Amino acid sequence: MDSEIIRAYLWQDVVRLGFCPASTVDKKTWLRQYCMSLKDFWEVESYPPEPDLLSNQALQIKINKATIIGLDIDCTIHSNTKFNAQFLYSPSGNDPFLMWIHDMDDSYFSFPNQKLLTSINSRNGNRGTAVRELTTDNIRSIIDGLLLHPAVHMHLISPIEDHEIRIGSGIGNPFQFLFNLRYQLCPIQEKRAAEKERLVEIFAKAIRGNVKIPPCELMAQPQ
Numbered sequence: 731m732d733s734e735i736i737r738a739y740l741w742q743d744v745v746r747l748g749f750c751p752a753s754t755v756d757k758k759t760w761l762r763q764y765c766m767s768l769k770d771f772w773e774v775e776s777y778p779p780e781p782d783l784l785s786n787q788a789l790q791i792k793i794n795k796a797t798i799i800g801l802d803i804d805c806t807i808h809s810n811t812k813f814n815a816q817f818l819y820s821p822s823g824n825d826p827f828l829m830w831i832h833d834m835d836d837s838y839f840s841f842p843n844q845k846l847l848t849s850i851n852s853r854n855g856n857r858g859t860a861v862r863e864l865t866t867d868n869i870r871s872i873i874d875g876l877l878l879h880p881a882v883h884m885h886l887i888s889p890i891e892d893h894e895i896r897i898g899s900g901i902g903n904p905f906q907f908l909f910n911l912r913y914q915l916c917p918i919q920e921k922r923a924a925e926k927e928r929l930v931e932i933f934a935k936a937i938r939g940n941v942k943i944p945p946c947e948l949m950a951q952p953q
């Protein structure tokens with residue numbers, strides 16, 4: 731099987747097994763574990779508040795004064811394909827102002843990755859073939875592209891300039907987007923390096939077993 735097709739199948743598997751909680755309960759559990767993981771991973775003083783279930787059944791989380799940057803992040807999730815995340819900055823002694831909004835609107839066409847993979851099964855093999863040809867290099871490349879160094883990304887210039895912060899600007903899955911922020915806004919380089927190795931290991935295991943990663947395992951602290 732062509733190496734790019736292998737990585738396309740594995741790419742979809744990483745999203746499906748790590749970032750697609752199904753029910754409202756599953757989504758709330760994922761978000762709760764996410765918020766609980768940030769205090770130790772970012773080495774900040776307090777936990778973000780619990781996620782809220784809004785009247786329209788959307789889920790909302792608010793992260794205040796994220797890491798050394800002092801960002802406020804307000805993310806509202808309507809579904810796995812519809813969400814928005816607002817980024818605000820609060821200069822010392824001043825009211826916060828809105829910096830930008832990352833918005834995913836599933837009412838507009840986006841490229842149907844999974845449908846395309848399904849349609850080429852008969853000519854190029856299937857997911858099972860891709861899993862049998864799984865390598866550490868493949869998983870490492872996919873983790874980079876999805877979470878750690880997305881091909882399409884933004885760099886912060888102000889209030890601090892740090893080229894190692896790469897916020898993915900083409901991410902349409904809210905849970906993948908939040909996990910990208912979890913990694914990118916961690917200011918400790920040793921922890922970031924250990925996290926990459928941890929993610930390669932747990933996703934390789936999940937893909938081979940075709941089992942979803944429990945949120946508590948996905949959000950565990952790197953060793």
